[in-house]
Amino acid sequence: MQRREFLLSAAASGALASAARAGAAAVPAKPGFLWGTAGAAYQIEGGNYASDLWVVEHVKPTIFAEPSGDACDAYHHVMEDIALVASLGFNAHRFSIEWSRIEPERGQISRAGLAYYRRVLEACREHRLAPAVTFNHFTVPRWVAASGGYADPANVAAFAAHCRRVTEEMGDLIHLAATFNEPNLSTVVRWGGMLDKARPIIAMMQQAAGAATASPGWASPMLAGEAQYDGVLAAHAAAIDAMRAGGGKFPIGLTLAVTADHAAGGDDSGLKRKQAEMLDRWLAAPGDFIGVQTYTGSAVDANADVPPPPGTELTQMGYAFTPDAIEKSVRLVAGRTKKAIYVTENGVATEDDTRRIAYIQGAVAGVQRCVADGIDLRGYFHWSLLDNWEWMAGYKPKFGLVSVDPRTFRRTPKPSARFLGAIARRGGLG
Numbered sequence: 001m002q003r004r005e006f007l008l009s010a011a012a013s014g015a016l017a018s019a020a021r022a023g024a025a026a027v028p029a030k031p032g033f034l035w036g037t038a039g040a041a042y043q044i045e046g047g048n049y050a051s052d053l054w055v056v057e058h059v060k061p062t063i064f065a066e067p068s069g070d071a072c073d074a075y076h077h078v079m080e081d082i083a084l085v086a087s088l089g090f091n092a093h094r095f096s097i098e099w100s101r102i103e104p105e106r107g108q109i110s111r112a113g114l115a116y117y118r119r120v121l122e123a124c125r126e127h128r129l130a131p132a133v134t135f136n137h138f139t140v141p142r143w144v145a146a147s148g149g150y151a152d153p154a155n156v157a158a159f160a161a162h163c164r165r166v167t168e169e170m171g172d173l174i175h176l177a178a179t180f181n182e183p184n185l186s187t188v189v190r191w192g193g194m195l196d197k198a199r200p201i202i203a204m205m206q207q208a209a210g211a212a213t214a215s216p217g218w219a220s221p222m223l224a225g226e227a228q229y230d231g232v233l234a235a236h237a238a239a240i241d242a243m244r245a246g247g248g249k250f251p252i253g254l255t256l257a258v259t260a261d262h263a264a265g266g267d268d269s270g271l272k273r274k275q276a277e278m279l280d281r282w283l284a285a286p287g288d289f290i291g292v293q294t295y296t297g298s299a300v301d302a303n304a305d306v307p308p309p310p311g312t313e314l315t316q317m318g319y320a321f322t323p324d325a326i327e328k329s330v331r332l333v334a335g336r337t338k339k340a341i342y343v344t345e346n347g348v349a350t351e352d353d354t355r356r357i358a359y360i361q362g363a364v365a366g367v368q369r370c371v372a373d374g375i376d377l378r379g380y381f382h383w384s385l386l387d388n389w390e391w392m393a394g395y396k397p398k399f400g401l402v403s404v405d406p407r408t409f410r411r412t413p414k415p416s417a418r419f420l421g422a423i424a425r426r427g428g429l430g
């Protein structure tokens with residue numbers, strides 16, 4: 001072991017020992033509980049030219065801080081990444097399949113694209129990682145957006161056909177599948193008050209993207225937001241049927257953006273309305289599990305989130321630093337569904353890895369309390385494995401357990417990677 005690696009692992013095990021001493025919810029390991037890392041194709045692979053987002057990123061005006069470009073070049077480093085996840089101590093890994101790599105033009109199937117993702121799944125299995133696959137993590141092929149997104153039933157059918165094709169080709173290797181990642185995100189963004197500012201720019205971007213592709217009906221689902229919810233729900237249901245028809249035996253669900261909020265002042269009417277709008281239609285959708293994805297929470301007044309008070313510790317995303325948020329979110333969702341729950345994302349954007357360790361420690365303690373209370377919580381996936389392209393915010397926010405050199409793509413695990421890996425290996429904090 002090199003000196004640097006030794007120091008990193010010593011720092012991580014010191015933090016773990018102090019967490020254990022603090023007696024943070026000493027719950028025994030639950031057999032089969034998944035401890036994983038998470039990522040999404042578009043944010044890490046690089047060069048997803050056939051995706052709608054590649055077009056959207058490059059039209060002007062833009063709401064993107066910088067283009068994704070090569071991202072983490074995970075397309076070429078994925079085997080190394082999977083080996084790293086396993087060597088750190090995890091037993092699961094979440095990633096997404098980029099539809100546009102498999103079907104870059106409507107009906108034109110890339111055998112190489114299919115073979116690539118099959119190799120990724122095989123590598124997970126070789127390294128004893130349970131693969132959790134997301135079929136739609138925000139991006140779609142550009143031809144889907146150019147023809148109206150999920151508002152067009154032909155695209156709903158195309159998504160279902162894609163899910164069936166992938167299931168037939170590699171479903172034997174999938175452990176867990178999510179159709180959509182955070183299809184409810186626009187509701188959360190609307191309550192956060194960010195949509196009003198972005199709306200005029202989004203409208204201009206949609207127009208510019210349409211002009212760039214000679215497709216006036218341009219509707220990237222990421223930009224179309226709540227207007228496409230019915231179509232997305234239809235695509236979710238159709239995809240489940242298609243995966244089952246294709247022989248898929250794995251649990252299928254969807255993942256949701258969940259904020260862990262409280263009422264501002266004495267009036268909880270806004271809070272209740274936000275929670276219902278954020279969750280209910282998605283919890284009622286078909287599927288075997290719900291993926292809970294939480295980063296923070298805030299006070300909510302009658303109509304909107306209230307900004308954190310001055311003096312609150314903020315993350316690089318401007319969110320309040322709230323390690324206990326994930327416990328609250330899991331309890332909120334568990335109170336509204338009987339489905340199994342996985343934490344499919346939780347993490348913090350920070351340059352200070354000691355704060356990430358503190359965040360993980362608090363979050364995992366809460367996760368363990370949920371399990372101890374009998375909630376059917378089956379896994380914890382940390383966002384993110386790598387420092388990657390954070391959508392509109394570009395490369396500045398650092399969510400990763402592992403840093404990535406932007407020129408050489410060299411991966412370097414941070415102390416937090418060893419810290420959470422050690423938790424995963426021993427099945428919990430205590």
Ligand code: BGC
Nearest residue numbers: 040181182257293345383390
């Ligand atoms: C998304 C990720 C994103 C993360 C951190 C989630 O909304 O699923 O793609 O990077 O939050 O902001």
